[in-house]
Amino acid sequence: MAADGWPPGTRLRHNRAVKLVTAIVHSEDAGTLVDALLEKEFRATRLQSSGGFLKQGNATILVGVEDNQVDAVLEIVSANCHARRQFVNPMPPIMEPGEFYMPYPVEVEVGGATVFVLPVERFERL
Numbered sequence: 001m002a003a004d005g006w007p008p009g010t011r012l013r014h015n016r017a018v019k020l021v022t023a024i025v026h027s028e029d030a031g032t033l034v035d036a037l038l039e040k041e042f043r044a045t046r047l048q049s050s051g052g053f054l055k056q057g058n059a060t061i062l063v064g065v066e067d068n069q070v071d072a073v074l075e076i077v078s079a080n081c082h083a084r085r086q087f088v089n090p091m092p093p094i095m096e097p098g099e100f101y102m103p104y105p106v107e108v109e110v111g112g113a114t115v116f117v118l119p120v121e122r123f124e125r126l
């Protein structure tokens with residue numbers, strides 16, 4: 001509960017510095033993450049997204065919070081998002097006739113979360 005009686009995230013006041021926490025997470029972690037945020041009364045938006053490299057679905061979670069709540073949000077993200085090892089099939093090279101290419105999958109580590117904390121110039125609920 002905030003000092004003024006409002007739970008965190010319930011109400012962003014217009015005269016406070018606001019940040020947008022943007023977390024790109026594994027699809028399998030997104031549901032639990034949103035639930036954990038809501039449990040602490042942070043409002044969140046889940047967007048379906050996909051990574052440019054793996055071209056697989058992931059989730060982008062947006063959380064608008066006051067400056068002093070950013071660390072609490074990051075702790076929740078960190079506690080609910082886990083790194084995974086995934087395999088990707090590299091693009092085959094351009095081949096000359098008669099050349100032979102044996103594709104084999106390459107292992108990469110994805111996540112737990114890729115997080116950007118952005119300053120918000122203005123926040124309104126209209």
Ligand code: 2BA
Binds near residue numbers: 110111112
């Ligand atoms: P993807 O682009 O599908 O990347 C998945 C994982 O593949 C990355 O995990 C990284 O381990 C590897 N990877 C990405 N690009 C690579 C490259 N050029 N060479 C070798 N390995 C590469 P994470 O770094 O944990 O990123 C997870 C997802 O977060 C990314 O999915 C992407 O959707 C997002 N992301 C990561 N960095 C970003 C950035 N700077 N800007 C925007 N989105 C980003």
